[in-house]
Amino acid sequence: MDKKLLVEDHIKRNKRLTIVICTLMALLFLAVVFAFGYIFFKGNILITLVFAFPIAIGYVVITYSVSIQTVLAAAKARPANPNIREEKLLIHRVEEMSIAAGLPMPKVYVQDSEYINAFATGKKPENSVICVTKGALSKLNQEELTGVIAHEMSHIKNHDILIATVTIAVVGAIALISEIVFYSMLWGGAGRNRRDGNPVVLIIAILLIILAPLFSRLTYLAISRKREYLADSNGAYLSRNPEGLAKALEKIKNDHPKVKPKGSKTIAPLYISNPFRSEARGSLWATHPPVDERIKRLRSM
Amino acid sequence: MLLWIGIIVLVIIAVLFISIYIGYYNKIIRFENRIDNSWAQIDVQLKRRADLIPNLMETVKGYMKHEKEVLENVTKARSALMSAKSPQENINADNMLTGALKSLFAVAENYPDLKANQNFLNLQDELTNTENKIAYSRQHFNDSVLVFNNTIETWPGKFFAKRMNKKTREMLQIPEASRELPKVQF
Numbered sequence: 001m002d003k004k005l006l007v008e009d010h011i012k013r014n015k016r017l018t019i020v021i022c023t024l025m026a027l028l029f030l031a032v033v034f035a036f037g038y039i040f041f042k043g044n045i046l047i048t049l050v051f052a053f054p055i056a057i058g059y060v061v062i063t064y065s066v067s068i069q070t071v072l073a074a075a076k077a078r079p080a081n082p083n084i085r086e087e088k089l090l091i092h093r094v095e096e097m098s099i100a101a102g103l104p105m106p107k108v109y110v111q112d113s114e115y116i117n118a119f120a121t122g123k124k125p126e127n128s129v130i131c132v133t134k135g136a137l138s139k140l141n142q143e144e145l146t147g148v149i150a151h152e153m154s155h156i157k158n159h160d161i162l163i164a165t166v167t168i169a170v171v172g173a174i175a176l177i178s179e180i181v182f183y184s185m186l187w188g189g190a191g192r193n194r195r196d197g198n199p200v201v202l203i204i205a206i207l208l209i210i211l212a213p214l215f216s217r218l219t220y221l222a223i224s225r226k227r228e229y230l231a232d233s234n235g236a237y238l239s240r241n242p243e244g245l246a247k248a249l250e251k252i253k254n255d256h257p258k259v260k261p262k263g264s265k266t267i268a269p270l271y272i273s274n275p276f277r278s279e280a281r282g283s284l285w286a287t288h289p290p291v292d293e294r295i296k297r298l299r300s301m
Numbered sequence: 302m303l304l305w306i307g308i309i310v311l312v313i314i315a316v317l318f319i320s321i322y323i324g325y326y327n328k329i330i331r332f333e334n335r336i337d338n339s340w341a342q343i344d345v346q347l348k349r350r351a352d353l354i355p356n357l358m359e360t361v362k363g364y365m366k367h368e369k370e371v372l373e374n375v376t377k378a379r380s381a382l383m384s385a386k387s388p389q390e391n392i393n394a395d396n397m398l399t400g401a402l403k404s405l406f407a408v409a410e411n412y413p414d415l416k417a418n419q420n421f422l423n424l425q426d427e428l429t430n431t432e433n434k435i436a437y438s439r440q441h442f443n444d445s446v447l448v449f450n451n452t453i454e455t456w457p458g459k460f461f462a463k464r465m466n467k468k469t470r471e472m473l474q475i476p477e478a479s480r481e482l483p484k485v486q487f
Contacts, residue, residue, distance in 0.1 A: 092429075092430040092433075095434065096430070096433045096437050097437070099438050100438075100441055101441075102335070102441050240440065
């Protein structure tokens with residue numbers, strides 16, 4: 001029972017950390033925009049401020065505000081249909097977990113995929129979405145499904161979904177800017193005309209643009225891996241049954257449909273386990289901690 | 302000069318105290334509301350469950366001619382639930398109902414026609430859903446009580462709670478037999 005306090009403490013700390021990381025991301029983004037403007041407008045800070053900033057910020061605001069639709073579209077998800085028994089039971093399990101977590105009921109979506117997977121998205125618990133693949137509905141039993149939903153509900157409760165949303169928006173924008181700069185430099189003898197402006201600042205600006213995508217992704221991935229463990233243990237606490245999620249993870253591990261996973265790789269970190277897991281386990285680039293380790297930790301609770 | 306420093310220090314201490322007081326006041330009220338809210342949630346589910354029972358009986362009646370006792374137990378448990386007043390009474394009656402339904406569904410295994418009945422299947426899903434909801438809202442209720450009690454029993458919350466005249470709340474006791482959460486099974 002004492003664990004509740006631990007969980008609450010974790011969530012509080014998580015919330016603070018979320019704010020810090022989102023702020024850092026925003027600052028990094030502004031720095032990149034500034035660097036971009038500095039190179040593009042030949043060191044003219046005024047024009048940078050007038051043109052680049054509103055456009056860039058507008059881009060992020062729009063991406064952020066339509067993020068739920070973007071993610072759902074990328075996953076090709078549709079709302080769960082209560083007339084189909086499988087999906088009605090899914091809605092039931094989500095209702096139960098939202099009660100256990102004391103959160104408002106998220107919208108429930110289904111993704112047409114043979115893989116066993118699920119993700120949560122949204123900005124705050126009041127307007128969140130939980131999406132589960134058809135593979136999960138047909139291959140998991142209700143106990144395992146409850147475990148998976150509990151894990152996703154914990155992501156919502158821990159405010160992990162906000163950080164994921166912001167990161168997807170910012171990482172996408174930074175990647176776009178880097179690409180523009182990279183190609184314009186590749187094609188440009190134009191570089192020669194851009195000697196106006198302080199060369200030191202210029203070099204820093206270029207370095208920043210090159211390193212920013214790397215940096216923002218790595219930070220996000222590191223946090224993402226840590227939060228998976230946290231969501232696992234909070235989920236086990238919510239459902240009072242770590243075994244459910246452990247069994248589900250085991251099934252995910254041993255499940256290898258022949259079809260390739262659909263959808264965009266950008267949303268990979270959202271899922272309960274990475275659908276594009278060709279990368280080495282435990283690597284710096286992994287979105288999730290190794291499945292075996294997660295199962296081990298769940299079983300030792 | 303010294304006087305001014307003294308005044309400033311006093312003002313800072315006062316402001317600090319007031320803001321901590323406000324912080325704790327809000328926190329205690331918020332935690333207390335959460336308990337009441339979780340109880341309301343349990344209540345809603347208990348009612349919903351009681352409402353589902355007559356439908357279930359209607360569906361089952363035609364098939365289960367020789368299981369009078371099982372059916373009677375369910376009806377009895379339902380009326381106990383309807384007349385229950387205190388939270389603990391409610392929970393006890395609900396546990397009775399859970400037990401009665403469990404044997405009903407176990408017996409239903411012997412009636413293939415019943416098991417194939419769409420209506421019965423639906424009701425079974427709904428009842429499992431409300432049963433789980435009750436279990437999880439009870440869990441959330443107890444979690445809320447625990448957080449509330451911990452806040453008003455430890456320093457500095459204890460100090461403020463005393464002035465707000467707040468007492469610790471009781472958790473819902475779950476009888477030994479049903480301590481395990483009902484696992485959803487299909």
